[in-house]
Amino acid sequence: MAAVIGALVPVIVKLSLLLLCLNINSSLIQARKWESWKDKYPFIKPSSSFSSSSPSNAWSSSGSNEAYDYDYIIVGGGTAGCPLAATLSQKFSVLLLERGGVPFDNANVTLMQNFHISLADTSPTSASQIFVSTDGVFNVRAKVLGGGTSINAGFYSRASESYIKKVGWDSKLVSESFPWIEKQIVHRPILAPWQKAVRDGLLEVGISPFNGFTYDHIYGTKSGGTIFDRFGRRKTAAELLTSGNPEKLHVLVHATVQKIEFDTSGKKPRAVAVVFEDEKGNQHKAFLSKTKGSEIIVSSGAIGSPQILLLSGIGPKAELEKLNISVVLDNKFVGKGMSDNPLNTIFVPTNRPVQQSLIQTVGITKMGVYIEASSGYGESEESIQCDHGIASAEIGQLSAIPPKQRTHEAIEAHKRNKKNVPREVFRGGFILEKIATPLSTGHLSLKSNKIDDSPSVTFNYFSHPRDLMQCVDGIRIVEKIVKSKHFTNFAQCDKETLDKLLNMSVQANINLIPKHTNDTESLEQFCKDTVITIWHYHGGCHVGKVVSPDYRVINVKRLRVIDGSTFTESPGTNPQATVMMMGRYIGVKILRERLGRAAGL
Numbered sequence: 351m352a353a354v355i356g357a358l359v360p361v362i363v364k365l366s367l368l369l370l371c372l373n374i375n376s377s378l379i380q381a382r383k384w385e386s387w388k389d390k391y392p393f394i395k396p397s398s399s400f401s402s403s404s405p406s407n408a409w410s411s412s413g414s415n416e417a418y419d420y421d422y423i424i425v426g427g428g429t430a431g432c433p434l435a436a437t438l439s440q441k442f443s444v445l446l447l448e449r450g451g452v453p454f455d456n457a458n459v460t461l462m463q464n465f466h467i468s469l470a471d472t473s474p475t476s477a478s479q480i481f482v483s484t485d486g487v488f489n490v491r492a493k494v495l496g497g498g499t500s501i502n503a504g505f506y507s508r509a510s511e512s513y514i515k516k517v518g519w520d521s522k523l524v525s526e527s528f529p530w531i532e533k534q535i536v537h538r539p540i541l542a543p544w545q546k547a548v549r550d551g552l553l554e555v556g557i558s559p560f561n562g563f564t565y566d567h568i569y570g571t572k573s574g575g576t577i578f579d580r581f582g583r584r585k586t587a588a589e590l591l592t593s594g595n596p597e598k599l600h601v602l603v604h605a606t607v608q609k610i611e612f613d614t615s616g617k618k619p620r621a622v623a624v625v626f627e628d629e630k631g632n633q634h635k636a637f638l639s640k641t642k643g644s645e646i647i648v649s650s651g652a653i654g655s656p657q658i659l660l661l662s663g664i665g666p667k668a669e670l671e672k673l674n675i676s677v678v679l680d681n682k683f684v685g686k687g688m689s690d691n692p693l694n695t696i697f698v699p700t701n702r703p704v705q706q707s708l709i710q711t712v713g714i715t716k717m718g719v720y721i722e723a724s725s726g727y728g729e730s731e732e733s734i735q736c737d738h739g740i741a742s743a744e745i746g747q748l749s750a751i752p753p754k755q756r757t758h759e760a761i762e763a764h765k766r767n768k769k770n771v772p773r774e775v776f777r778g779g780f781i782l783e784k785i786a787t788p789l790s791t792g793h794l795s796l797k798s799n800k801i802d803d804s805p806s807v808t809f810n811y812f813s814h815p816r817d818l819m820q821c822v823d824g825i826r827i828v829e830k831i832v833k834s835k836h837f838t839n840f841a842q843c844d845k846e847t848l849d850k851l852l853n854m855s856v857q858a859n860i861n862l863i864p865k866h867t868n869d870t871e872s873l874e875q876f877c878k879d880t881v882i883t884i885w886h887y888h889g890g891c892h893v894g895k896v897v898s899p900d901y902r903v904i905n906v907k908r909l910r911v912i913d914g915s916t917f918t919e920s921p922g923t924n925p926q927a928t929v930m931m932m933g934r935y936i937g938v939k940i941l942r943e944r945l946g947r948a949a950g951l
């Protein structure tokens with residue numbers, strides 16, 4: 351502790367007028383009724399309106415009494431699923447099935463100030479679903495149209511050129527697909543004071559050059575894009591659906607897909623239908639058109655996609671048989687190679703409130719760690735809510751307690767204890783360090799044969815010594831930033847006050863401060879004890895193991911997986927840009943392959 355306390359010059363942050371403006375504007379927006387979304391998205395319907403035998407009831411536009419067979423059925427209306435559905439609907443009929451509701455009328459989703467509240471929401475209508483990996487780290491997955499983009503921290507930054515090359519994507523089409531997303535939902539951020547201070551600190555400690563504002567992934571320090579506008583209002587992947595063809599696009603919300611069905615009479619199983627449950631608990635079956643080229647595409651995310659394959663009978667035979675799931679295809683790799691990039695943070699308390707910011711600045715180091723920052727919390731004058739945004743204990747980011755001790759009881763105890771903790775302890779911000787490409791991997795397996803039970807997931811954080819070494823390097827960089835002239839200037843307050851605040855934050859079980867940053871062993875322990883997640887988990891349906899390089903499920907006909915579950919490495923500093931791009935990219939590729947020039951793309 352001494353090392354860091356000594357390093358810190360006390361912190362004073364002016365509550366900027368900008369923040370006041372931001373809050374006023376946000377509440378005006380919040381007060382506005384969200385009636386208009388139905389006009390903008392006439393193709394989004396409740397899943398109970400679905401009727402496969404008489405589609406005219408549900409979709410007056412279809413005008414047919416034949417069973418409606420879709421050219422594409424996409425399972426999961428998330429980060430990849432939405433741009434994919436919009437693109438394919440340009441030429442083909444598409445059914446997009448999303449288990450959650452719409453993001454448009456939910457202030458927990460749409461307002462940046464509610465970021466952490468949304469993640470802590472455990473009500474049945476919540477846009478997020480908490481899961482705890484066997485490592486003990488609390489985590490969350492999206493359950494809402496737009497997927498991760500409806501609950502995430504909004505930072506938008508592309509994958510590197512070398513990543514694109516490695517994955518084997520066509521770089522020309524990639525360079526057309528990123529702007530397709532950016533024009534619709536990405537903004538240039540207004541940098542918050544905390545983000546500027548961290549930017550200047552990064553440059554001072556040598557994470558250079560300064561690359562200014564850019565979407566590109568290049569070594570040095572930069573600010574990236576954001577899906578929040580300047581009023582802190584979120585755009586999501588669901589907005590991309592407006593560039594679909596409303597005549598051919600059907601989106602059902604609260605449609606929980608339980609399994610995919612196959613015709614197993616041929617040499618290879620062929621996907622033919624999906625079974626889903628509507629918001630009233632009734633089951634439906636949607637059929638794929640028999641036309642050559644029709645496909646079911648699973649885009650349910652890194653937890654959801656392997657789970658659906660397993661529930662549909664694609665996975666390790668013995669595991670499926672244990673749960674009485676009839677085996678369609680034995681593939682031992684489904685659910686394997688799960689990774690989550692470990693996140694470790696240092697909380698720097700301040701003696702004045704700081705403006706809320708999620709992620710705007712990033713330091714891309716050559717040491718395999720990325721440095722990011724967040725600030726502010728839910729301490730508004732009207733509410734007694736005291737939280738830590740990205741690292742709120744309420745969402746399980748209890749980094750002051752080693753993972754295995756982070757029980758629901760510990761969270762409840764934290765909430766009770768919070769009432770006695772001085773409010774000052776909630777003021778300040780975090781400097782974050784994320785391992786770029788963890789070598790530690792884990793696995794996912796079903797706990798039951800019910801879709802609503804989150805599978806059991808293990809990430810094995812820091813089981814590989816290289817990851818631990820990189821974390822130690824990262825913490826040392828963070829310490830240098832905290833000590834840097836720019837950061838200490840920003841944080842000017844007397845050392846005594848700061849010591850008191852730091853002590854309080856430690857005693858309130860909010861912060862752990864590395865005791866001796868000179869001592870590698872104790873820093874390694876610090877990394878293990880304080881590990882939390884930045885929610886960039888990926889894997890479970892790796893290319894070459896579960897899917898082919900064009901994302902077709904190996905040895906199965908008419909089935910693809912397109913989302914973060916196919917990644918062996920998380921792209922860019924943060925993945926959402928590349929996941930959305932991938933949805934658009936594959937959509938265009940499919941259209942070109944089926945239609946050639948007639949695709950008009």
Ligand SMILES: Cc1cc2nc3c(=O)[nH]c(=O)nc-3n(C[C@H](O)[C@H](O)[C@H](O)COP(=O)(O)OP(=O)(O)OC[C@H]3O[C@@H](n4cnc5c(N)ncnc54)[C@H](O)[C@@H]3O)c2cc1C
Nearest residue numbers: 426428429449497498502503504505607651654914924926
């Ligand atoms: C809290 C948080 C903060 C983050 N911050 C950032 C950030 O700032 N920047 C960044 O780049 N990335 C960030 N990420 C990561 C990024 O958002 C995700 O990596 C990305 O959204 C994953 O996309 P996906 O398409 O793989 O899955 P998702 O977007 O999760 O899509 C899967 C969809 O499938 C649906 N689904 C699942 N199962 C079923 C089923 N059985 N039936 C029907 N539908 C189903 C889900 O409800 C969901 O909508 C963050 C993530 C989280 C959770």
Ligand SMILES: *[C@@H]1O[C@H](CO)[C@@H](O)[C@H](O)[C@H]1NC(C)=O
Nearest residue numbers: 456457458467470471472475
């Ligand atoms: C937002 O989250 C809070 C906290 O869990 C919850 O009480 C509230 O109902 C949610 N609001 C909406 C509109 O879903």
Ligand SMILES: *[C@@H]1O[C@H](CO)[C@@H](O)[C@H](O)[C@H]1NC(C)=O
Nearest residue numbers: 671672673674675797798799
């Ligand atoms: C599987 O089926 C057997 C025999 O019908 C039954 O005894 C067992 O409980 C089932 N297991 C599960 C997990 O459903």
Ligand SMILES: *[C@@H]1O[C@H](CO)[C@@H](O)[C@H](O)[C@H]1NC(C)=O
Nearest residue numbers: 846847848849850851852853
């Ligand atoms: C902070 O705590 C340490 C012991 O953990 C103590 O020595 C020091 O005096 C405390 N400082 C303040 C300002 O309270």
Ligand SMILES: *[C@@H]1O[C@H](CO)[C@@H](O)[C@H](O)[C@H]1NC(C)=O
Nearest residue numbers: 352353866867868869870871
């Ligand atoms: C770091 O530790 C080494 C060996 O333990 C010691 O020689 C050195 O003086 C220490 N440096 C600082 C700055 O404390």
